[in-house]
Amino acid sequence: MNTPIRDFVLDYNEKNAVRLHMPGHKGKDFLGFEKYDITEIDGADVLYSAEGIIKESEENASSLFGSFRTFYSCEGSSLCIKAMLAIVASQRRDKNKKAKILAARNVHKAFIYGCALCDIDVEWMYPSVSSHLCTCVITPDELDRKLSQLSEDVDGVYITSPDYHGQTSDVRALSEVCERYSVPLLVDNAHGAYLGFLEKSLHPINNGAYMCCDSAHKTLPVLTGGAYLHLSEKAMDSVSYVENMMALMGSTSPSYLILQSLDMCNKYLSEGYKERLAATVKRIGKLKYELADCGAVIEDSEPLKLVLNLSASGVYVDTVLSALGEYAIVPEFYDNGHMVFMFTPENTESDYTVLSEALSSVNYGSYTDAESFVYDYETVDRGLTIRDAVFSSKETVCVKNSEGRICASPAITCPPAVPPIVSGEIISRNAIDCMLYYGIDKIEVVK
Ligand SMILES: Cc1ncc(COP(=O)(O)O)c(C=O)c1O
Structure with a gap:
């Protein structure tokens, strides 16, 4: 597959041009890669109104992912989430009312800020079984029940799948429910850019989602900040909104390092990635098996994550961290209950062997009282809309004294x-316990 953005930058470097344009480093080495860091000069196209090399590269990505259209973001999924919300708000059914979104509660904070910026009201869906703050898997029946009560009022359904703990929703079944009610399904697929390259694609855009975002940088070899906004054929009418809405929320100075990285990733994905991914998934499966043999409790998750349930394994997080420290192993995320490791085909065999050695050295089951925190999702009362709370005058208070106040940020x-x-919710005892568990001791509340 061709790489038009990368080729353009290489050609530009060949010319040894006199750089009388931004950026200010003029291609000189400070970190070492400045010569590749250009701006929107003639021929370099313009992100958000792409007609040249960026458009060509986005079309390459679209053909690889099987989308109707794919747009690049240099500001992560955070920008794509805000753009998706702005599109739904612009296309709301009743222009005399605010847009409303039905969302599974485990949203990333970019969703909250997007709702504040677009003045969107949210109706939350909560899981029938509480587990972790990051997890809120909604079943098709639950969604059906909610939409049968609310569908007239709702402009979009929003889920996060996979979540930070690797839990996934049945996007195909949820999208069928949404279609029955003619409501678009938006998916935060920040953790799942690779899912379309599994033997059977689990990518939302191949499974009925209307639109979704992927953080290319989380699971593909792309620089931090590189992301995709994918539209399915169902979202054909939304195409004309995308570039405007990305421009509304994003910078006018996209990073050409990130654009080259997204461009090069197309080539990477088209050259044997499926096979390398399959081998990686197999290798992770072997590792999970070895660890389970030592007494570790590994949770079911999407294939590129390994989620160690610390409490069920009977170990303290500090014990595991010190075992990992011996081998200089850095996990993606941990709290007292869980530890998450993320792999890609770029991990080497020795990464697996040292992790296996480190985690096998731990004495599982040594504590029966290892701390776990089940986040009991609850319906909380709302004092203000998200927008009014985010843009209110605020004061900072201690979390332990915040019960009954309205959360601002x-x-x-x-x-x-x-x-x-x-933002806008009245702070409950349960939320205070959760914040204290995560070491958050201050919160901004509405004055
Ligand atoms: C579930 C989820 N959604 C969205 C984001 C935002 O993605 P990005 O960092 O690409 O802006 C994250 C980041 O960690 C995330 O975990």
Whole structure:
């Protein structure tokens, strides 16, 4: 597959041009890659009104992912989430009312900020069984029940799949429900860019989603910030909104390093990636098996994550961290209950062997009282809309004294960036316990 953006930048470098344009480093080495860091000069196309090399590269991505259209983002899925929300708000059924979205509660905070910017009301869906703050899997029947009560009122359904713990929803079945009610299904697929390259695609855009975002940088060899906004054929009418809405929320100075990285990723994906991914999934499966043999409890998850359930394994997080420290192994995420490791085909065999050695050295089952925190999702009362709360005058208070106050800014550590209490909601005891568990001791509340 060709790489028009990368080729353009290489040609430009060949010319040894006198750079009397931005950026200010003029291609000189400071970090070492500045010569490849250009701006939207003649021939380099313009992100968000692409007609040349960027469009050609996005078309390559679209053909690989099987989307109707794919757009690049240099500002992560965060930008794509805000753009998806802005598109839904612009296309709302009743222009005399605010847009409303029915969303599974484990949203990333970009969703909250997007709702604030677009003045969208949210109706939350909660899981029937509580587990972790990051997880809120909604079944097709639950969605059907909700839509049968609300569908007239709802402009879109929004889910996060996979979530930070690798839990996935049945996107195909949920999209069928949405179609019955003529409501678009939007998917935060930030963690699942690779899913379309599994033997049977689990990517939302191949399974009935209307639109979705992928953080290419999370699971593919793309620089941090590189992401896709994919539209399915059903979203044909939304195409004309996308570039405007991305421009509304994004910078006018896209990183050409990230664009080249997304461009090169097309070539990478078209040259044996499926086979390399299959081998990686197999290798992770072997590792999970070895660890389970030592007494570790590994949760079911999407294939590129390994999720160690610390509490069920009877180990403290500090014990595992110190075993990992011996081998300089850095996990993606941990709290007292779980630890998440992420793999790609770029991991080497020795990565698996050292992780296996480190985790096998731990004495599982040594504690019966290892701490776990089940986040009991609950319906909380709302004092203000998300927008009014985010744009209110605020004060910072101690979380332990915040019961009954209205949350102004979503407070959460990143990762996982899933807020236990959302702007506009009245802070409950349960939310306080969750924030304290995550080490959050201050929160901005409405004055
Ligand atoms: C579930 C989820 N959605 C969205 C995002 C935002 O993605 P990005 O960092 O690409 O902006 C993240 C980031 O961690 C995430 O975990």
